[in-house]
Amino acid sequence: MTVAAHRPARLVPWGLALGGFVLIGVAFLVGWQLALVLAVWLALWAVNVGVAGTTAGTWAAPVLFGLTLLILWELTVRLFNVPGVILPAPTQIAVALAENTNTLRADFVQTVLKGALGGWLIGSTAGIATALLVARSDFLRRGLLPVGNFVAALPIVGTAPILVMWFGFGWESKAAVVVVMVFFPVLVNTVAGLADTTSMQRDLMRTYGASAGQDLRYLRASSALPFVFNGLKIATTLALIGAIVAEFFGSPTFGLGFRISTEVGRLNLPVVWAAIVVAAVTGSLWYGAIAMLEKRLTFWHPSQRGRR
Amino acid sequence: MKHLIASAGLAVAGLTAPAFADAHANAVTLQLQWVTQAQFAGYYVAKDKGFYEEEGLDVTIQPGGPDIAPPQVLAGGGADAMLNWMPSALSAREKGLPVVNIAQPFKTSGLMLTCWKDTGITGPQDFKGKTIGVWFFGNEYPFLSWMSQEGIPTDGGDDGVTVLKQGFNVDPLLQRQADCISTMTYNEYGQVLDAGVSEDELITFKYEDMGVATLEDGIWVLEDNLEDPAFVDKMTRFVRASMKGWKYAEENPQEAAEIVLENDETGAQTEAHQVRMMGEIAKLTAGSNGALDEADYQRTVDTLLAGGSDPVISKAPEGAWTSVITDQALN
Numbered sequence: 001m002t003v004a005a006h007r008p009a010r011l012v013p014w015g016l017a018l019g020g021f022v023l024i025g026v027a028f029l030v031g032w033q034l035a036l037v038l039a040v041w042l043a044l045w046a047v048n049v050g051v052a053g054t055t056a057g058t059w060a061a062p063v064l065f066g067l068t069l070l071i072l073w074e075l076t077v078r079l080f081n082v083p084g085v086i087l088p089a090p091t092q093i094a095v096a097l098a099e100n101t102n103t104l105r106a107d108f109v110q111t112v113l114k115g116a117l118g119g120w121l122i123g124s125t126a127g128i129a130t131a132l133l134v135a136r137s138d139f140l141r142r143g144l145l146p147v148g149n150f151v152a153a154l155p156i157v158g159t160a161p162i163l164v165m166w167f168g169f170g171w172e173s174k175a176a177v178v179v180v181m182v183f184f185p186v187l188v189n190t191v192a193g194l195a196d197t198t199s200m201q202r203d204l205m206r207t208y209g210a211s212a213g214q215d216l217r218y219l220r221a222s223s224a225l226p227f228v229f230n231g232l233k234i235a236t237t238l239a240l241i242g243a244i245v246a247e248f249f250g251s252p253t254f255g256l257g258f259r260i261s262t263e264v265g266r267l268n269l270p271v272v273w274a275a276i277v278v279a280a281v282t283g284s285l286w287y288g289a290i291a292m293l294e295k296r297l298t299f300w301h302p303s304q305r306g307r308r
Numbered sequence: 309m310k311h312l313i314a315s316a317g318l319a320v321a322g323l324t325a326p327a328f329a330d331a332h333a334n335a336v337t338l339q340l341q342w343v344t345q346a347q348f349a350g351y352y353v354a355k356d357k358g359f360y361e362e363e364g365l366d367v368t369i370q371p372g373g374p375d376i377a378p379p380q381v382l383a384g385g386g387a388d389a390m391l392n393w394m395p396s397a398l399s400a401r402e403k404g405l406p407v408v409n410i411a412q413p414f415k416t417s418g419l420m421l422t423c424w425k426d427t428g429i430t431g432p433q434d435f436k437g438k439t440i441g442v443w444f445f446g447n448e449y450p451f452l453s454w455m456s457q458e459g460i461p462t463d464g465g466d467d468g469v470t471v472l473k474q475g476f477n478v479d480p481l482l483q484r485q486a487d488c489i490s491t492m493t494y495n496e497y498g499q500v501l502d503a504g505v506s507e508d509e510l511i512t513f514k515y516e517d518m519g520v521a522t523l524e525d526g527i528w529v530l531e532d533n534l535e536d537p538a539f540v541d542k543m544t545r546f547v548r549a550s551m552k553g554w555k556y557a558e559e560n561p562q563e564a565a566e567i568v569l570e571n572d573e574t575g576a577q578t579e580a581h582q583v584r585m586m587g588e589i590a591k592l593t594a595g596s597n598g599a600l601d602e603a604d605y606q607r608t609v610d611t612l613l614a615g616g617s618d619p620v621i622s623k624a625p626e627g628a629w630t631s632v633i634t635d636q637a638l639n
Contacts, residue, residue: 169480262445
């Protein structure tokens with residue numbers, strides 16, 4: 001539960017405002033473009049300061065900040081004539097997104113739904129299943145965890161070409177790369193979670209004569225859940241990176257990684273940025289979905305309590 | 309704040325980079341389009357044998373590699389001149405990067421498709437329904453143009469070609485993941501043979517023989533720089549010395565290969581491979597004195613424009629090449 005602030009919007013202190021005007025004045029000596037960019041930035045910052053802390057400000061401030069970045073980006077690129085092959089303007093990127101929706105949708109299906117999601121599901125399931133085995137056997141824990149550590153440390157730029165050679169150019173090899181990247185974080189987190197019980201709780205289960213299965217279901221599954229979600233959230237980030245980078249090493253002619261790498265080669269930077277936007281939005285939504293699921297299932301955990 | 313500083317700094321760098329690049333009237337940075345190998349022997353020979361020094365030039369040769377797009381390096385001010393295939397450079401020009409060809413040491417194309425004979429492919433129309441490995445990063449334009457002219461769609465299916473983004477190796481062919489792969493006469497074809505495949509198991513299609521060849525390694529610079537007389541003078545001397553290096557390399561392939569090996573910082577190249585490559589490259593540079601032949605240029609432009617539904621360039625480029633430098637350099 002967040003305690004919302006109930007203060008009215010306020011103005012920037014006059015000292016800072018004066019400083020801002022002086023800065024803009026000095027910038028005029030360099031060029032009117034720089035002065036204009038600075039003026040716009042300072043003005044938007046002042047507005048942001050004004051709304052920060054108000055009830056509306058909790059959503060308005062981040063939105064305003066994002067808009068400020070986009071506006072400054074657009075202004076700078078236009079006013080200073082930055083070449084499009086170095087940095088395109090946000091409007092150009094938006095146009096590229098609109099013009100290439102079908103292509104990007106096909107890329108999205110290939111990379112995210114087939115490669116990243118497929119690998120994430122397989123890798124996470126394998127990680128959790130292995131963790132259940134490992135938690136029961138000390139012998140397995142001492143043997144498998146170091147191996148898992150080693151596998152996770154293999155650089156993706158080395159494993160991806162090998163897996164492409166083994167599994168072919170299609171989405172299967174990308175899913176394989178994701179599995180390799182995702183397996184160990186999920187395994188380690190789940191093992192830690194399954195072990196995160198106090199001796200009082202374990203003794204209590206023994207007192208009740210709980211079987212191993214009941215112990216798992218009633219005690220350790222709950223304690224493991226926050227850790228499992230932690231692992232899954234890490235895994236979503238890794239899955240997307242893995243699927244995209246793996247495509248650099250061999251792919252059919254669609255996929256986000258393919259799109260980024262070939263359009264860079266063709267100097268089509270707006271399309272590159274459009275693909276980046278798709279990947280970034282996907283990653284955020286996916287992470288957010290897992291976080292929402294976590295909030296529902298582990299509402300009781302300290303990490304889910306609201307900040308003051 | 310950081311974003312503002314970063315973008316302002318980037319803008320400043322972008323504006324002043326050309327000025328920095330030729331602050332020295334005798335320093336030239338050349339961006340190669342691949343790793344150090346005999347494909348660029350002329351430049352290494354000119355450097356090692358002192359031809360550049362004779363012209364009073366201090367030349368830095370920057371090797372390229374996968375994921376390095378020479379047009380981008382040129383745009384960012386990282387080099388004075390780049391080597392690039394003409395389709396890629398013309399496409400960059402259409403995208404708004406004003407590059408201009410100042411010399412064309414390579415007269416003919418070394419690009420070819422190498423296929424397994426047992427796939428039953430005997431001609432381009434047999435590509436339908438097959439899987440073909442194609443390089444990207446500027447090297448896909450000749451292929452896309454060719455398929456467009458043949459009327460074969462490149463998005464898969466029984467009536468089209470399934471295109472694989474081929475890495476810079478020959479594994480897709482050896483592993484049977486592709487029926488055909490893109491190869492250069494001077495490099496990957498040799499690698500396929502080295503892997504134990506005999507020539508009668510293969511069938512090859514040279515782009516030159518198919519009439520869809522485009523000009524390859526040319527020397528390109530940014531248009532704005534050509535307005536600076538000091539730059540033009542510098543590049544004239546550079547082209548003169550480079551062509552001297554090329555002719556020397558053609559006549560002394562063994563020595564040229566050795567010079568390339570000495571300059572290979574990665575140590576990945578072998579003598580046998582480089583000597584063979586130099587021999588094949590000499591066939592491509594023979595017949596050119598460095599000047600771009602307008603007929604060749606026109607043929608390349610026509611090939612690119614003829615690409616029906618998916619042309620590489622949409623209209624004939626203007627001012628994409630100049631003979632100003634070669635006229636002075638080769639007299």
